[in-house]
Amino acid sequence: MIKGTVKIDEEICKGCELCIVACPQGSLGLSSHINTHGYRYVELIKDNCTGCINCAIVCPEPAITVYRQPKTTKSKVA
Amino acid sequence: MENKIPEEFEVVYCKPSTLTDMPMHYCPGCGHGIVNKILMEVVEELNIQDKTIGVAPVGCSVFAYNYMNIDMQEAAHGRASAVATGIKRVLPDRYVFSYQGDGDLAAIGTSETIHTVNRGENILMIFINNAIYGMTGGQMAPTTLIGQVTSTSPYGREAAAIGNPLKITDMLAQLPGAYYVSRHSIHTSNAIRKLKKAITKSFEYQKEKKGTCFIEVVSNCPSGWKMTPLESMKWIEEHMFPIYPLGDLKIPKEESKVTKENPN
Numbered sequence: 001m002i003k004g005t006v007k008i009d010e011e012i013c014k015g016c017e018l019c020i021v022a023c024p025q026g027s028l029g030l031s032s033h034i035n036t037h038g039y040r041y042v043e044l045i046k047d048n049c050t051g052c053i054n055c056a057i058v059c060p061e062p063a064i065t066v067y068r069q070p071k072t073t074k075s076k077v078a
Numbered sequence: 079m080e081n082k083i084p085e086e087f088e089v090v091y092c093k094p095s096t097l098t099d100m101p102m103h104y105c106p107g108c109g110h111g112i113v114n115k116i117l118m119e120v121v122e123e124l125n126i127q128d129k130t131i132g133v134a135p136v137g138c139s140v141f142a143y144n145y146m147n148i149d150m151q152e153a154a155h156g157r158a159s160a161v162a163t164g165i166k167r168v169l170p171d172r173y174v175f176s177y178q179g180d181g182d183l184a185a186i187g188t189s190e191t192i193h194t195v196n197r198g199e200n201i202l203m204i205f206i207n208n209a210i211y212g213m214t215g216g217q218m219a220p221t222t223l224i225g226q227v228t229s230t231s232p233y234g235r236e237a238a239a240i241g242n243p244l245k246i247t248d249m250l251a252q253l254p255g256a257y258y259v260s261r262h263s264i265h266t267s268n269a270i271r272k273l274k275k276a277i278t279k280s281f282e283y284q285k286e287k288k289g290t291c292f293i294e295v296v297s298n299c300p301s302g303w304k305m306t307p308l309e310s311m312k313w314i315e316e317h318m319f320p321i322y323p324l325g326d327l328k329i330p331k332e333e334s335k336v337t338k339e340n341p342n
Contacts, residue, residue: 004087011101014106016106016300058266060108061111062115
């Protein structure tokens with residue numbers, strides 16, 4: 001399975017939770033901490049991200065950058 | 079959880095360079111942020127940042143000039159399409175779009191909107207329909223649904239006293255000047271992908287000088303509706319879609335012929 005990961009800008013995130021619902025893997029969750037604007041921000045809670053970019057597409061801020069394992073690496077492994 | 083990004087990973091999605099670094103003032107989960115972002119992604123992908131002029135009138139859409147790193151012009155309330163007409167006629171080689179809300183486009187600027195589309199001005203009009211006046215505190219708009227509680231219709235909108243929701247997109251699709259009229263939403267990632275395709279298509283039509291392209295975006299207003307962002311997305315599906323069904327209302331004749339002959 002292709003592995004990916006996300007980087008979330010904690011200061012811009014307003015914790016609207018749209019990305020949490022959009023994620024097919026259930027990788028995202030609300031943090032127990034708050035940012036300087038007083039919002040509970042979203043963070044990666046599981047290591048099963050596939051880099052499908054659904055979370056980043058629905059993010060209104062946009063606070064999410066998505067990274068993915070390059071396809072060439074996969075062919076080397078195979 | 080500590081999140082370290084491995085060095086070999088490549089960026090597959092990041093904030094478009096056509097958006098400024100300013101944090102958005104919109105409420106959490108607001109559809110405006112999504113549409114701003116998608117619009118600027120299209121501008122980045124078509125590489126027309128220096129040739130695009132946006133017109134934003136009054137409403138929550140007014141601060142678009144803070145976020146979109148392109149030439150922007152403010153317009154009086156409801157008059158964005160008239161200002162966009164002027165800009166497009168003086169600078170016909172630019173890509174001009176107006177970015178309006180429902181109180182602006184369907185109430186205060188109804189006449190400007192109808193006449194701009196009737197003249198077939200070669201611009202793109204983006205209409206954010208969230209069934210409420212969001213910025214001023216959630217008052218009733220022409221697009222408010224029957225029975226919807228707002229601060230100026232505390233017992234719900236009654237058709238007998240105030241009339242039915244104004245389907246302005248359906249009206250505009252009847253006009254000969256309209257070239258491409260479509261209704262989209264922002265409630266899921268797939269719907270947003272479709273919206274992006276429609277905006278890309280509209281800019282391409284504008285390049286070919288085809289006529290007015292009109293895109294309605296069925297959006298949410300969590301603060302005005304007194305809901306959480308997730309509840310508001312569900313509310314869109316349950317209550318807005320029966321009145322404002324998604325899909326193309328008017329597609330170019332050339333394309334409709336192709337689809338009839340080759341349904342696949």
